[in-house]
Amino acid sequence: MADLAITASAVLAGTNARTEQGVAGETITAGKLVYRDATTGKYMMSDSNAASASARVVRGMALNGASDGQPLQIARPGCDITMNAVLTAGVTYYLSDTPGGICPLADVGTGEYFQPIGVAKSTTQLAFNPTLSGVPG
Template sequence: MTDLVITAANVLAATGAPLESGFAGEAIVAGKAVYKAAATEKWMLADSNAATAEARQATGIALNGASANQPVSVAKSGSDITFGAVFTAGLAYYLSDTPGGICPVADIGAGEYVGLLGLAKSTTVLAFRPQYSGVAL
């Protein structure tokens, strides 16, 4: 699987984007897809082939890096996010099987659950509107 190469220092949500602050449950790098664990209320890296459905459903994008138990800011659905990565405008991007990773549809493999993260509005901006199918390929 080929994930986007994200420049963490360039990850930025657009003005007015819905944000949520919280604590990381593990080491997180800016630009990674995350979900909030119900049991701990901490942000964790989402993963398309995780053992639990909760972990397969990205609900945010980390805007800063954080170690476990450190503060993290997360862009929620409805955000336009600049990643410092190269997107193909108009192409859909999905959660990958690398924890927190983002990939194009062509790189979703067998056994992975399909989780749309959003559509590229340009070569640098993703319209983050996650949708989880609950279906594995």
């Protein structure tokens, strides 16, 4: 399998969403998983095999696209997110080794850290609740 193919224009946080505003530190599209860089305060894409532990953390999911220096809104954990991706209801999805990506467990490989980011509630909706396991693959 591969990372979820997310249509950026279809990413929509549910009515239960808590959101946060910030500034992008790189080009980010809607649906990408992000962390906030401690040095710059800007949002960057999370990555399950990043050398930096902070980059392996998921703070939220981008709700809009932005380039470096532009405003970015993210959905914080604990909400439902609808996206035009083919999810399998009941399946847990994980942070990918592709920056900002989401993948099924089968795609988490050696040298990556297991970080569940949510469980599919349906074929289009994810219960977004990332947890940091700290367990390397």
